[in-house]
Amino acid sequence: MSEIVTTSQNHAVGLTGRLDHSSMTPRHGGLYVIVILGHMFDGFGISMIGYVLASITMTFSLHPSQSGFLASGGSIGMAVGAFVIGPLTDKIGRKRGFMLAIGLFTVFSALCAMAPSYSSLVWFRAFQGVGLGMYVPITGTYVSEFMPVKQRGRALTLSTFFWSGATLLAGGVGAALVPNFGWRAMFIVAAVPAFIVFLLWFFMPESVRYLIKRGKWEAAEQVVDRLSTVAKREDVAFGDVRTTRLDDEPAKHVSVAKIFSGKYARLTAGVWIMEIISGIVLYGLSTWLPSIFENMGFGMVHSFLFSAVITGSGAIGSLVGALLIERVGYRWLLVLGFTVGGILLIVWALATNPTVIVVVGAFSALFGVGAGGVVFAYLSSLYPTSVRATGVAWGGLWQRVGGIIAPSAIGILIGLHVPNFAFFIVLGILWLIGGLVSLVMTRELVGKSLEQIDQELAQ
Numbered sequence: 001m002s003e004i005v006t007t008s009q010n011h012a013v014g015l016t017g018r019l020d021h022s023s024m025t026p027r028h029g030g031l032y033v034i035v036i037l038g039h040m041f042d043g044f045g046i047s048m049i050g051y052v053l054a055s056i057t058m059t060f061s062l063h064p065s066q067s068g069f070l071a072s073g074g075s076i077g078m079a080v081g082a083f084v085i086g087p088l089t090d091k092i093g094r095k096r097g098f099m100l101a102i103g104l105f106t107v108f109s110a111l112c113a114m115a116p117s118y119s120s121l122v123w124f125r126a127f128q129g130v131g132l133g134m135y136v137p138i139t140g141t142y143v144s145e146f147m148p149v150k151q152r153g154r155a156l157t158l159s160t161f162f163w164s165g166a167t168l169l170a171g172g173v174g175a176a177l178v179p180n181f182g183w184r185a186m187f188i189v190a191a192v193p194a195f196i197v198f199l200l201w202f203f204m205p206e207s208v209r210y211l212i213k214r215g216k217w218e219a220a221e222q223v224v225d226r227l228s229t230v231a232k233r234e235d236v237a238f239g240d241v242r243t244t245r246l247d248d249e250p251a252k253h254v255s256v257a258k259i260f261s262g263k264y265a266r267l268t269a270g271v272w273i274m275e276i277i278s279g280i281v282l283y284g285l286s287t288w289l290p291s292i293f294e295n296m297g298f299g300m301v302h303s304f305l306f307s308a309v310i311t312g313s314g315a316i317g318s319l320v321g322a323l324l325i326e327r328v329g330y331r332w333l334l335v336l337g338f339t340v341g342g343i344l345l346i347v348w349a350l351a352t353n354p355t356v357i358v359v360v361g362a363f364s365a366l367f368g369v370g371a372g373g374v375v376f377a378y379l380s381s382l383y384p385t386s387v388r389a390t391g392v393a394w395g396g397l398w399q400r401v402g403g404i405i406a407p408s409a410i411g412i413l414i415g416l417h418v419p420n421f422a423f424f425i426v427l428g429i430l431w432l433i434g435g436l437v438s439l440v441m442t443r444e445l446v447g448k449s450l451e452q453i454d455q456e457l458a459q
Contacts (some may be wrong), residue, residue: 008341012212015224017210020149020449022228024346031146031227034200034336035139036162038102040195042135043166044173045128046403047286048190050307051174052183054291060118060182068411071287075123075403077129082400085134086393087256093214094142094207097389101138104131104199111193113184133400137393140380143379144388146206149449153325156380158311160262161318167286168312175305176320196293201229209385209450228237255411259383259391264441268391272398273380274334277434278372279402280434281345281427285365286311286317287407292423306358313362317370321377329446330378334371334438341368342431368431371406371438372399381445 037081049071056065081101089097108128115121139159147155170186177185208227211220225232258380289310292301321333344364351357376396383391410423445453 002322015208015212015220016449016451018224018232019146020227022148024148026150026227027227028147028151031145031204034097034145034197034204035142036159037200038098038135038194038197039139039159039450040166041102041105041190041197042132042163042167043163045109045132045169045190045194046074046078046283047167048174048186049125050287050290051170052178055178055183055289056121060121062118063409064415065408066118068287068408070118070122070125071283071407071411072091072404073126074129074132075283075400075407077126078133079397079400079404081130081133082137082393083395084146084203085135085138086390089138089141089389089393093201094138094145094389095201097134097138098142098204099198099201100363102194103133103136103200104128106191106194106198106393108132109187109194113187113191119336130395133397136376137389137396140376140392140396141389144380144450145209145385148327149447152381153330153377153446154322156377157318157325157373158322159210160376161315161322163185164315164318164369164373165312168309168315168340171305171307171309171312193354194328198222209334213385256387256390256394258387264383265458266441267382267443268395269376269435271382271395274338274375275379275395275398276402277338277430278369278375280406281430282314282369282372282399284406284410284423284427288410290424299373306354306361309358310361310365310371311358313365314369318373319364320366321370321374324376325372325374326446329444330374331442331444333374334378334442335435337367337371337374337435338431338438339435341357341365341371342428342433342435344368345424345428345431349421349428357379364428371431371434377429378442378445381450381453384458385450386448407453 034149047291053067054060057064059080060066062070081104085097085101105128108124108131111124112121112128115124143155143159144152173189174186177189205223205226206219207218208223211217211223258264284364286307290303293306317337321337325333341364344360344367346362348357348360351360379395380388380392413423443457448456
């Protein structure tokens with residue numbers, strides 16, 4: 001019995017080792033592109049509400065608090081999706097989880113475009129949010145599990161570049177479509193490409209590490225053979241372990257409580273705090289920034305473009321983070337991004353000149369939103385395979401909680417005519433707190449395999 005278990009473990013180490021030490025190949029690139037296309041539509045779907053909210057408010061004659069509730073409805077759906085998808089994906093697999101997420105997003109995006117009333121739009125947006133909330137955590141889980149070690153941190157951080165870049169895309173599309181075709185056109189633009197990505201997922205492989213945990217050795221080996229440039233070791237026996245289910249036992253018996261136990265407890269608390277802070281600032285800005293600019297006297301098109309430049313600068317921050325993460329490491333990029341972003345956000349609150357507002361706002365997003373991309377990469381590498389999707393999803397859930405709090409709270413404050421600069425000061429202080437948390441409640445993970453991280457934290 002112990003001999004079979006040892007052989008099984010050796011086989012698992014051989015397969016994951018071939019993945020970890022492989023060079024990047026066109027097949028890696030193809031998988032990554034399809035995952036990232038879905039990730040972009042996720043970012044587009046989340047940020048688009050800021051570019052249609054004013055028009056929807058006019059269509060249904062909404063009070064600011066109702067507009068804020070509509071925006072928060074999407075985040076409530078995302079929170080539900082994030083809560084459900086982690087444990088579900090750890091059971092049914094990453095591929096099925098992806099297809100469920102993108103399918104829900106596609107269907108309810110189309111229904112949002114046809115919504116006849118405010119109440120129906122709230123419900124459709126909430127269910128669209130369920131799909132959105134599902135997709136992001138599976139992205140981190142899937143990318144971390146098939147990327148070589150030397151490219152993992154860069155690939156994960158770069159994925160948020162495309163996600164943040166979708167906010168810039170949403171601004172450009174919104175400026176072109178909403179004034180001419182109305183807000184419903186934005187939801188159609190979100191639905192059609194997402195459906196194409198859904199079809200592409202039929203051809204994607206399952207995660208190797210998930211297959212190993214389920215004892216599906218032959219399927220796992222076939223995926224590795226297609227992906228890895230590292231040759232198979234001829235001296236390893238494969239016959240008996242392909243039929244054994246012993247390696248499936250850890251996956252069945254590891255409780256989700258593992259993410260709160262031992263060394264994981266402090267790290268989980270730290271990443272949850274960073275996620276909720278990121279959510280409050282990100283969704284607060286992306287939802288209300290166009291409306292705030294309009295209240296300051298800018299026209300609709302200028303408000304959309306200014307907002308797109310500022311929020312889209314976060315994409316550049318993620319790109320910079322992707323380029324630096326393997327050299328600087330997760331921890332110090334987080335400290336730098338949150339701290340500098342927070343300081344600039346407070347400076348932004350005091351600016352009055354339009355040029356200064358756009359420039360300082362863009363740099364604050366570059367650092368602060370860029371740090372959010374590093375949080376995503378860090379979270380996606382932190383937990384063992386058996387609970388990775390759950391850990392990533394539940395960590396990201398707190399960003400959704402921030403997304404629930406911020407739009408409604410800011411909508412209420414706008415209705416009470418609170419000065420705009422007060423929002424930016426509060427959000428800047430939150431980013432400074434994120435910098436402190438990243439300094440004392442994180443652990444450096446760069447350059448380590450997922451199994452090595454798990455072994456260190458299990459001791």
